Amino acid sequence: MLLIGHDxxxxxxxxxxxxxxxxxxxxxxxxxLFDFNTVLAxxxxxxxxxxxxxVKQIKELILANALGASYFIVTKSLALQAQKNCR
Numbered sequence: 643m644l645l646i647g648h649d650x651x652x653x654x655x656x657x658x659x660x661x662x663x664x665x666x667x668x669x670x671x672x673x674x675l676f677d678f679n680t681v682l683a684x685x686x687x688x689x690x691x692x693x694x695x696x697v698k699q700i701k702e703l704i705l706a707n708a709l710g711a712s713y714f715i716v717t718k719s720l721a722l723q724a725q726k727n728c729r
Contacts, residue, residue, distance in 0.1 A: 656694050665691060673712060678702045683709040
């Protein structure tokens with residue numbers, strides 16, 4: 643688990659986007675964040691753009707990992723479910 647957004651902990655900010663065109667408005671070498679979207683994730687991966695995904699279910703989490711997401715933003719219940727399924 644990573645803590646992101648606390649004043650005492652340094653972190654690289656995420657930039658929320660909804661379309662690939664919005665990547666151009668983010669700083670160079672930034673991490674873009676968006677809701678789970680296989681088309682957008684694939685495009686970011688193909689272009690070597692670091693990305694984080696909001697995922698809502700185990701299937702999305704597995705696909706996000708396979709697509710190369712650098713970070714997954716999940717609910718506490720999904721995190722516990724994923725940990726349980728890894729055992």
